[in-house]
Amino acid sequence: xxxxxxxxxxxxxxxxxxxxxxxxxxxxxxxxxxxxxxxxxxxxxxxxxxxxxxxxxxxxxxxxxxxxxxxxxxxxxxxxxxxxxxxxxxxxxxxxxxxxxxxxxxxxxxxxxxxxxxxxxxxxxxxxxxxxxxxxxxxxxxxxxxxxxxxxxxxxxxxxxxxxxxxxxxxxxxxxxxxxxxxxxxxxxxxxxxxxxxxxxxxxxxxxxxxxxxxxxxxxxxxxxxxxxxxxxxxxxxxxxxxxxxxxxxxxxxxxxxxxxxxxxxxxxxxxxxxxxxxxxxxxxxxxxxxxxxxxxxxxxxxxxxxxxxxxxxxxxxxxxxxxxxxxxxxxxxxxxxxxxxx
Amino acid sequence: xxxxxxxxxxxxxxxxxxxxxxxxxxxxxxxxxxxxxxxxxxxxxxxxxxxxxxxxxxxxxxxxxxxxxxxxxxxxxxxxxxxxxxxxxxxxxxxxxxxxxxxxxxxxxxxxxxxxxxxxxxxxxxxxxxxxxxxxxxxxxxxxxxxxxxxxxxxxxxxxxxxxxxxxxxxxxxxxxxxxxxxxxxxxxxxxxxxxxxxxxxxxxxxxxxxxxxxxxxxxxxxxxxxxxxxxxxxxxxxxxxxxxxxxxxxxxxxxxxxxxxxxxxxxxxxxxxxxxxxxxxxxxxxxxxxxxxxxxxxxxxxxxxxxxxxxxxxxxxxxxxxxxxxxxxxxxxxxxxxxxxx
DNA sequence: AATGGGTATGTTAACGTACTCATAACACAA
DNA sequence: TTGTGTTATGAGTACGTTAACATACCCATT
Numbered sequence: 001x002x003x004x005x006x007x008x009x010x011x012x013x014x015x016x017x018x019x020x021x022x023x024x025x026x027x028x029x030x031x032x033x034x035x036x037x038x039x040x041x042x043x044x045x046x047x048x049x050x051x052x053x054x055x056x057x058x059x060x061x062x063x064x065x066x067x068x069x070x071x072x073x074x075x076x077x078x079x080x081x082x083x084x085x086x087x088x089x090x091x092x093x094x095x096x097x098x099x100x101x102x103x104x105x106x107x108x109x110x111x112x113x114x115x116x117x118x119x120x121x122x123x124x125x126x127x128x129x130x131x132x133x134x135x136x137x138x139x140x141x142x143x144x145x146x147x148x149x150x151x152x153x154x155x156x157x158x159x160x161x162x163x164x165x166x167x168x169x170x171x172x173x174x175x176x177x178x179x180x181x182x183x184x185x186x187x188x189x190x191x192x193x194x195x196x197x198x199x200x201x202x203x204x205x206x207x208x209x210x211x212x213x214x215x216x217x218x219x220x221x222x223x224x225x226x227x228x229x230x231x232x233x234x235x236x237x238x239x240x241x242x243x244x245x246x247x248x249x250x251x252x253x254x255x256x257x258x259x260x261x262x263x264x265x266x267x268x269x270x271x272x273x274x275x276x277x278x279x280x281x282x283x284x285x286x287x288x289x290x291x292x293x294x295x296x297x298x299x300x301x302x303x304x305x306x307x308x309x310x311x312x313x314x315x316x317x318x319x320x321x322x323x324x325x326x327x328x329x330x331x332x333x334x335x336x337x338x339x340x341x342x343x
Numbered sequence: 344x345x346x347x348x349x350x351x352x353x354x355x356x357x358x359x360x361x362x363x364x365x366x367x368x369x370x371x372x373x374x375x376x377x378x379x380x381x382x383x384x385x386x387x388x389x390x391x392x393x394x395x396x397x398x399x400x401x402x403x404x405x406x407x408x409x410x411x412x413x414x415x416x417x418x419x420x421x422x423x424x425x426x427x428x429x430x431x432x433x434x435x436x437x438x439x440x441x442x443x444x445x446x447x448x449x450x451x452x453x454x455x456x457x458x459x460x461x462x463x464x465x466x467x468x469x470x471x472x473x474x475x476x477x478x479x480x481x482x483x484x485x486x487x488x489x490x491x492x493x494x495x496x497x498x499x500x501x502x503x504x505x506x507x508x509x510x511x512x513x514x515x516x517x518x519x520x521x522x523x524x525x526x527x528x529x530x531x532x533x534x535x536x537x538x539x540x541x542x543x544x545x546x547x548x549x550x551x552x553x554x555x556x557x558x559x560x561x562x563x564x565x566x567x568x569x570x571x572x573x574x575x576x577x578x579x580x581x582x583x584x585x586x587x588x589x590x591x592x593x594x595x596x597x598x599x600x601x602x603x604x605x606x607x608x609x610x611x612x613x614x615x616x617x618x619x620x621x622x623x624x625x626x627x628x629x630x631x632x633x634x635x636x637x638x639x640x641x642x643x644x645x646x647x648x649x650x651x652x653x654x655x656x657x658x659x660x661x662x663x664x665x666x667x668x669x670x671x672x673x674x675x676x677x678x679x680x681x682x683x684x685x686x
Numbered sequence: 687a688a689t690g691g692g693t694a695t696g697t698t699a700a701c702g703t704a705c706t707c708a709t710a711a712c713a714c715a716a
Numbered sequence: 717t718t719g720t721g722t723t724a725t726g727a728g729t730a731c732g733t734t735a736a737c738a739t740a741c742c743c744a745t746t
Binding site for chain 2: 061069091126
């Protein structure tokens with residue numbers, strides 16, 4: 001590891017001491033000017049600022065952090081930046097972080113392999129972070145046994161509750177109930193389910209909500225189908241259902257992309273949406289990609305989730321954290337892919 | 344700013360000195376154990392590791408950085424995390440950063456207002472970063488006059504070249520030439536353009552490519568239309584063209600989302616794609632959202648761009664940077680929304 | 687027994703910052 | 717003149733780490 005030269009001839013960054021020497025004041029006075037403290041003679045201040053400008057002074061983050069014991073950054077660990085769930089998490093947290101004048105230190109773990117919470121924590125803890133946020137979009141192998149590092153706020157974004165760690169997530173179970181109630185009110189009972197990959201935590205809870213809603217009404221759930229969140233997988237599932245299930249009157253696809261694919265498949269099979277089959281999705285993510293988006297869906301307040309996550313990871317002094325499990329409800333958006341079941 | 348208590352009764356983080364005291368060794372030995380250096384007696388090593396475990400030691404990033412003069416993180420400044428261009432930038436850079444065992448320090452500036460490069464640089468420079476990357480998706484007011492901070496690598500992701508800063512981007516001009524050549528080969532000449540918002544740098548270059556390609560063939564470009572990148576804006580533009588331009592045989596939409604909207608509009612207007620009108624887009628972004636994506640488009644290698652960006656922002660020792668302007672070519676993906684123009 | 691070379695460990699210094707305290711200069715009232 | 721308070725500035729210190737150097741010990745070879 002190359003070391004910077006410690007004399008003035010090299011390319012070592014400019015420190016307050018360098019500025020002080022140039023301006024003929026003490027290092028402490030430079031500190032005062034840099035931080036805009038009041039008790040500095042106007043003339044001195046200008047001389048120091050000129051020296052800063054001249055030398056290209058930039059305050060050392062390391063020195064400041066070492067002194068203050070704070071980093072003004074929150075660590076975020078995800079497996080794949082581009083997945084809708086993770087992306088919206090980053091967006092929400094970025095917005096909350098900005099409100100607190102805080103940066104985000106982002107680490108992307110393996111896109112494909114699962115990772116342990118212990119490993120993620122260890123890795124994040126070596127970075128300049130005041131709190132740690134881990135996106136657990138698939139079940140970690142050590143979730144049950146995991147112990148958060150003492151002395152640093154830790155939040156896991158997931159639907160599973162944990163006895164020793166605060167977890168926050170959109171309510172991926174409740175969204176199913178919202179949609180199912182909507183379909184029940186329209187008279188539907190034979191409601192098929194197209195889910196995401198079964199290792200996905202979101203999938204597990206959305207599916208559980210679908211199943212519980214049916215069972216609560218004493219309807220036997222038909223076999224759920226498994227997609228991969230993509231429109232193509234939704235298309236295939238929709239095609240299969242159109243050709244094999246004459247009793248189905250509605251489809252619940254676990255995200256909008258698959259719902260969009262399913263709608264295309266139904267129409268290709270000669271079925272009308274919503275007249276013959278109603279379709280619902282989750283996420284409200286189609287607007288940018290599809291003209292005249294008509295899909296009934298659930299929208300989550302991702303910014304609120306970001307705020308909750310952030311504020312539990314970096315608690316204000318005094319708000320020191322009891323372990324909680326926060327579920328942020330979604331909002332039903334009724335558009336035109338659902339209609340009353342005609343008896 | 345609350346200060347940590349410096350005695351052992353408080354909640355000050357555990358330092359190497361604390362571990363050393365507990366294990367009855369010097370602090371330097373703890374450092375050796377923490378860094379896995381060889382010259383430590385096995386028995387001592389175990390005693391130290393036990394003490395670390397016991398006390399919950401986590402190495403101080405600030406102390407280490409102050410000592411090393413490196414942060415092992417690269418700063419990334421964007422205006423809106425969720426925009427396709429920025430998202431793909433984050434993804435590409437995250438992947439390159441991981442290869443270098445490096446984190447990303449992400450700062451989101453205002454989503455809507457423009458920001459100056461000087462402001463972005465000042466803000467990033469106060470963070471733990473070994474290099475600065477700024478996504479300039481719209482022209483910064485101080486682009487011409489901007490001077491990068493000496494002593495820290497700076498890269499701007501944009502198509503504009505700069506005399507004092509390395510800029511890297513996907514070739515948003517060249518992609519237009521690829522698409523136009525493809526359409527020319529199919530016999531199209533009346534090629535209308537649906538662009539993004541005119542403040543967008545990507546838009547400016549994609550549009551310039553379209554215009555230059557036509558003028559090179561001595562074809563007078565018809566008035567370009569302006570959308571907002573969304574499928575709905577593409578739909579509106581497509582509808583307008585279908586109703587008002589009988590001579591048009593092809594549409595170049597500046598991204599896939601608008602292209603998708605335009606196709607829907609053409610079909611709603613009774614025109615067939617590609618038999619009556621060919622349509623092309625850019626980005627290859629539809630796959631997840633649309634089943635049976637048939638759009639002819641250009642795909643960019645975003646990971647390569649990420650690598651280029653990263654490696655110019657954090658140059659290896661010795662590769663010290665001359666200012667360059669790197670344009671990474673896209674790849675034409677021919678699907679089924681383009682066909683030969685029937686005379 | 688003396689020398690030399692390896693191994694394990696300790697000591698010192700430096701990185702840049704900002705808090706605390708001390709000091710100096712000055713104004714003003716008693 | 718002396719005392720009191722205000723303002724500007726400097727000196728000293730601690731934050732946690734690691735490179736460089738120093739020491740102490742053991743074992744093998746002269």
